[in-house]
Amino acid sequence: MTETSLKPLAWAERAAWTAAVPANAGALWMVFGYAPVEQVMGEAQKIFYYHVPSAVTAYCLVFLAFLFSALFLWRERAIWDVLAHASAEVGWVFLTVVLLTGPIWGRSAWGRWWVWEPRLTTALILWLMYTAYVLLRLFTRRDARSARVAAVLAVVAFFNVPLVHKAVEWWGSVVHPEKVSLEPPMRLTFLASLAAVLLLGTAFTLARVRVGLLEERRLARMEES
Amino acid sequence: MSGFLRVAWEVFRKDFREELRRKENIASSFFFAFLSLVLFSFSLDPSLVDLPRTGGGLLWLIVLFAGSLFMGNIFRKETENGTLQGLLLCPVDRGAIFLGKYLVNLLFLLLLEILLWLFAYLLLDIRPGGRLLDLAVVWVAVSVGYAALGTLFAALIVQVRGGQVIYPILLFPVLIPLFMAAVSLTRRVVSGHGVWDSPWLRLTVLFDILFFTASLVLFDFAVEE
Amino acid sequence: MIETVKLLMMDAAAHPPDTSRYMAAAYFVIGTVLTAYYLFLWSRGRRAEEE
Numbered sequence A: 001m002t003e004t005s006l007k008p009l010a011w012a013e014r015a016a017w018t019a020a021v022p023a024n025a026g027a028l029w030m031v032f033g034y035a036p037v038e039q040v041m042g043e044a045q046k047i048f049y050y051h052v053p054s055a056v057t058a059y060c061l062v063f064l065a066f067l068f069s070a071l072f073l074w075r076e077r078a079i080w081d082v083l084a085h086a087s088a089e090v091g092w093v094f095l096t097v098v099l100l101t102g103p104i105w106g107r108s109a110w111g112r113w114w115v116w117e118p119r120l121t122t123a124l125i126l127w128l129m130y131t132a133y134v135l136l137r138l139f140t141r142r143d144a145r146s147a148r149v150a151a152v153l154a155v156v157a158f159f160n161v162p163l164v165h166k167a168v169e170w171w172g173s174v175v176h177p178e179k180v181s182l183e184p185p186m187r188l189t190f191l192a193s194l195a196a197v198l199l200l201g202t203a204f205t206l207a208r209v210r211v212g213l214l215e216e217r218r219l220a221r222m223e224e225s
Numbered sequence B: 001m002s003g004f005l006r007v008a009w010e011v012f013r014k015d016f017r018e019e020l021r022r023k024e025n026i027a028s029s030f031f032f033a034f035l036s037l038v039l040f041s042f043s044l045d046p047s048l049v050d051l052p053r054t055g056g057g058l059l060w061l062i063v064l065f066a067g068s069l070f071m072g073n074i075f076r077k078e079t080e081n082g083t084l085q086g087l088l089l090c091p092v093d094r095g096a097i098f099l100g101k102y103l104v105n106l107l108f109l110l111l112l113e114i115l116l117w118l119f120a121y122l123l124l125d126i127r128p129g130g131r132l133l134d135l136a137v138v139w140v141a142v143s144v145g146y147a148a149l150g151t152l153f154a155a156l157i158v159q160v161r162g163g164q165v166i167y168p169i170l171l172f173p174v175l176i177p178l179f180m181a182a183v184s185l186t187r188r189v190v191s192g193h194g195v196w197d198s199p200w201l202r203l204t205v206l207f208d209i210l211f212f213t214a215s216l217v218l219f220d221f222a223v224e225e
Numbered sequence C: 001m002i003e004t005v006k007l008l009m010m011d012a013a014a015h016p017p018d019t020s021r022y023m024a025a026a027y028f029v030i031g032t033v034l035t036a037y038y039l040f041l042w043s044r045g046r047r048a049e050e051e
Helices: A007-034 A043-074 A078-110 A118-139 A144-171 A184-224 B002-022 B024-043 B051-071 B076-081 B084-089 B094-124 B132-156 B163-190 B199-223 C020-049
Strands: none
Touching (some): A007 A043, A043 A078, A043 A118, A043 A144, A043 A184, A078 A144, A078 A184, A078 C020, A118 A144, A118 B163, A144 B132, A144 B163, A144 B199, B002 B024, B002 B076, B002 B094, B024 B051, B051 B094, B051 B163, B076 B084, B084 B094, B094 B199, B132 B199, B163 B199
16 A cells, blocks of 8 residues: 555545635635525524534534445455544544534524433534544554454444434424425535535545555654654 | 354453452442442432432432443453463454443443332432333343443454443433433333333433444454554 | 424524634634634645655
8 A cells, every 4th residue: 555656536626625715715705695584593594504503514424434434344454444433533523513603593493502302412412422533543543453443433423324323213292394495595505515515525534645645654664764 | 153253251250250350340340339329418408409309310320330340351361361362362352342341341231220210219219100111121232232332342442441430421412312311211200101102212212222233243353453 | 301402493583692702713713723723734745745
């Protein structure tokens, strides 16, 4: 792996940032300048435009972390581990964003910082599982064994996601289907911000992969000397 | 197949005997559970808390903590003696090793639950609402899943630096759906209802099947050198 | 309890509450978290390259 050039990756990363920056600038303009103010919640509702896409991005990354972890367990090539670690870590960052913006919105809309409603509770449990992953990787050496341990954790965590969904849904005894109907300008803004955040997630993940690979190389160099 | 079960039985028998001989793991875990029960009793205001009804959740919390104390150490004997590699080099299906250790953990959990509920009845008058059989079903259903992940994760942390400390951090988030089910089912039992028609029981069984299978398969990767 | 949320367009006669400081706080948090992570990655990348 030390022989492969990082140039294509660096190029992909640069492309992702080049797309992500104007996309987010445009999306933010739409959020603040174009999207109408919602009647019941006021401007705070606009948190939705980055809160939900962050959750979507996080879910995508969590799935990728599972995929790459499973691939690593199957064929122990370090690249899968680097990809798994990057996906899980960036996914965790976006989960953190969800958990921080959710309560701010909640405080504004419900008067309380936290309500044990299904979506937020699921996000919290997911966040706990992936914080465990991040901590594990922080505290362990960069070797094959630790990578395997992390991979098993990522697989188990992902298998747990549907069970968490179900459990949290029933826990709240009364299931409130949150029907959201968006007026066209809002829907447009949401699509824009969704695309923007997904691009941002992609850029961050590619960056994290590149850092991971650089660190692998540095480790290999240090071990040789 | 019979060879597989025979090996598992051997592992179980040997480990069970060793745990009884050493006593430190069993004794500390049981005592910790009892200590926690006493501490929880002090922390609650009996005039405000309906203990017979909410006590179930409390007790599962204790099972969670004391259980993880015991299970986290299930591979300690091998790591201390350096015999883990030897065990793994044996030409046996590693799943059989998992099963043997798993049964020790399962037995411990069931014993813990019986004793804990007994002392909870004596100290706090928490009763199983006349439905002892249903309570036993809950014990078994929850413990089957808990022991599976507990055993897998114990294998995972064997060579992780500071593994003992990180064990609960890794394990508990993943157990949350099971924990919710345990508490909900216990509440049903205590309030006099049966558990057989509860969706929580179905969730628990699903959790058990999923994670027993996953743990059996992933164990191999967890202990690989 | 969360009721059915219907997001409606602003009615000229309606007066939505002024919750702009929450919006500002949330977007500030998003920016801070992502910038912090970006800087973290940048410094790790630099350190890995030097050697």
